Amino acid sequence: xxxxxxxxxxxxxxxxxxxxxxxxxxxxxxxxxxxxxxxxxxxxxxxxxxxxxxxxxxxxxxxxxxxxxxxxxxxxxxxxxxxxxxxxxxxxxxxxxxxxxxxxxxxxxxxxxxxxxxxxxxxxxxxxxxxxxxxxxxxxxxxxxxxxxxxxxxxxxxxxxxxxxxxxxxxxxxxx
Amino acid sequence: xxxxxxxxxxxxxxxxxxxxxxxxxxxxxxxxxxxxxxxxxxxxxxxxxxxxxxxxxxxxxxxxxxxxxxxxxxxxxxxxxxxxxxxxxxxxxxxxxxxxxxxxxxxxxxxxxxxxxxxxxxxxxxxxxxxxxxxxxxxxxxxxxxxxxxxxxxxxxxxxxxxxxxxxxxxxxxxxxxxxxxxxxxxxxxxxxxxxxxxx
Numbered sequence: 001x002x003x004x005x006x007x008x009x010x011x012x013x014x015x016x017x018x019x020x021x022x023x024x025x026x027x028x029x030x031x032x033x034x035x036x037x038x039x040x041x042x043x044x045x046x047x048x049x050x051x052x053x054x055x056x057x058x059x060x061x062x063x064x065x066x067x068x069x070x071x072x073x074x075x076x077x078x079x080x081x082x083x084x085x086x087x088x089x090x091x092x093x094x095x096x097x098x099x100x101x102x103x104x105x106x107x108x109x110x111x112x113x114x115x116x117x118x119x120x121x122x123x124x125x126x127x128x129x130x131x132x133x134x135x136x137x138x139x140x141x142x143x144x145x146x147x148x149x150x151x152x153x154x155x156x157x158x159x160x161x162x163x164x165x166x167x168x169x170x171x172x173x174x175x176x
Numbered sequence: 177x178x179x180x181x182x183x184x185x186x187x188x189x190x191x192x193x194x195x196x197x198x199x200x201x202x203x204x205x206x207x208x209x210x211x212x213x214x215x216x217x218x219x220x221x222x223x224x225x226x227x228x229x230x231x232x233x234x235x236x237x238x239x240x241x242x243x244x245x246x247x248x249x250x251x252x253x254x255x256x257x258x259x260x261x262x263x264x265x266x267x268x269x270x271x272x273x274x275x276x277x278x279x280x281x282x283x284x285x286x287x288x289x290x291x292x293x294x295x296x297x298x299x300x301x302x303x304x305x306x307x308x309x310x311x312x313x314x315x316x317x318x319x320x321x322x323x324x325x326x327x328x329x330x331x332x333x334x335x336x337x338x339x340x341x342x343x344x345x346x347x348x349x350x351x352x353x354x355x356x357x358x359x360x361x362x363x364x365x366x367x368x369x370x371x372x373x374x375x376x
Binding site for chain 2 (some may be wrong): 007010012013014015018019021022023024026027028029030031032034035036037038039040041042043046047049050051054056062065066067068079080081082083084085086087088089090091092093094095096097100101102103104105106107108109110111112118119121122123124125126127128129130131132133134135136137138139140141142143144145146147148149150151152153154155157158159160161162163164165166167169170173175176
């Protein structure tokens with residue numbers, strides 16, 4: 001099942017089957033709940049870095065901000081569980097990519113969209129997702145995946161609207 | 177008795193490393209694979225997510241039933257219907273336009289994708305913008321549709337957990353059948369070679 005890449009040296013291992021990956025992800029999600037009492041997440045780390053960097057660089061403005069103030073009132077939140085988890089996530093994904101010959105520096109979507117448009121869309125998409133994650137109080141991981149495993153109403157509302165919006169927007173905007 | 181309430185560095189790093197390792201192996205660092213879910217050509221996102229949700233839900237429920245897990249200790253997000261819907265719409269739109277969601281952009285970055293790095297920069301801009309705009313208008317919008325009876329289907333609608341598990345398991349089977357049907361009709365799921373080569 002290994003394939004030679006055009007450069008002749010790269011051996012790319014196939015992805016896990018969705019069933020195998022799903023079982024592995026379910027076990028990791030369970031481990032997270034058993035260890036910490038909550039599920040996995042992602043966007044919360046960005047929020048804590050924004051709050052922590054704000055506290056370090058612009059303490060008055062950060063302490064005056066009604067959203068960030070509660071996060072920094074008991075010290076800098078950068079050392080929270082979720083920031084360690086996302087740091088681990090970056091490391092774990094890099095290990096997997098290197099082990100499977102799937103690490104390649106590239107601007108993915110450059111060929112389909114052109115580099116300028118791809119960069120603008122990535123920035124715009126990230127901005128919308130970052131804002132949306134704060135409105136929802138979580139993202140696909142923290143609210144959708146982790147919440148659904150504990151029968152959260154918000155999680156299923158989120159997943160339904162998330163999919164509907166993705167389907168709709170991808171009809172009108174060409175993605176990667 | 178679980179959970180252990182370990183919310184320190186080691187617990188975070190261990191969960192995170194495993195999370196990132198699994199997501200990359202699922203192919204979720206590739207924006208063309210991820211957005212294939214919205215084009216209905218690659219159903220890996222829903223297949224993987226719902227398998228994980230059902231497995232974890234059954235496992236956590238089972239641990240509670242046999243007395244290994246303390247009842248009402250696991251974190252459940254607050255039931256805010258409008259906030260979840262508006263946030264879900266923005267993340268779905270951002271995903272379709274930018275190719276990632278917050279977690280998968282970290283995975284894309286770790287597999288060498290510069291567009292994922294730019295998406296992460298966008299996450300910081302969006303988060304900072306939200307903090308800047310946060311006030312009475314956003315707060316009252318987020319409070320619309322708040323469930324006062326609780327946060328779960330059992331609390332609010334009286335749907336017992338085993339019935340929820342049955343419904344979710346049926347949805348899982350449906351997603352695998354429907355997804356595989358769509359995948360057979362189209363070009364098929366994005367392979368690792370295609371993902372590494374980049375979207376065409």
